[in-house]
Amino acid sequence: MRNFKGKLQKLFEEDQRDRKKLKLGSFGYAELERRDSTRRNEVKKIVEKSSDAFDGKDCFNSATVLLHSTDLTDLNLARKIATRCLTLGYRKSSLLLKIVEDKTALAMGLEQKHGTQRVKRTRT
Numbered sequence: 001m002r003n004f005k006g007k008l009q010k011l012f013e014e015d016q017r018d019r020k021k022l023k024l025g026s027f028g029y030a031e032l033e034r035r036d037s038t039r040r041n042e043v044k045k046i047v048e049k050s051s052d053a054f055d056g057k058d059c060f061n062s063a064t065v066l067l068h069s070t071d072l073t074d075l076n077l078a079r080k081i082a083t084r085c086l087t088l089g090y091r092k093s094s095l096l097l098k099i100v101e102d103k104t105a106l107a108m109g110l111e112q113k114h115g116t117q118r119v120k121r122t123r124t
Contacts, residue, residue: 056090
């Protein structure tokens with residue numbers, strides 16, 4: 001896949017921009033999930049064809065997009081890529097891996113290890 005680096009960077013930037021728009025009330029969670037799903041599908045195509053050529057930033061960008069899922073397959077892929085990001089020495093990879101690990105634990109119904117995710121608690 002030609003120019004995957006530019007595409008991954010664009011998908012990452014769109015992902016982050018949409019999170020800001022959500023906070024501003026530009027759209028709701030249903031629209032965010034629709035956009036996230038589209039981005040995740042694009043990232044998975046790139047990962048399938050080009051991940052052997054990824055550098056640390058490519059790993060970071062792709063894992064960040066993938067972690068915005070509740071699907072364990074996506075989260076496991078994000079964890080694999082985030083681990084590679086750490087191995088490559090990318091400076092933001094340690095926190096990213098913690099976030100992916102916590103998100104995966106929550107998706108499995110387990111307690112998070114690092115406390116990176118906000119969890120709504122109900123009063124009893």
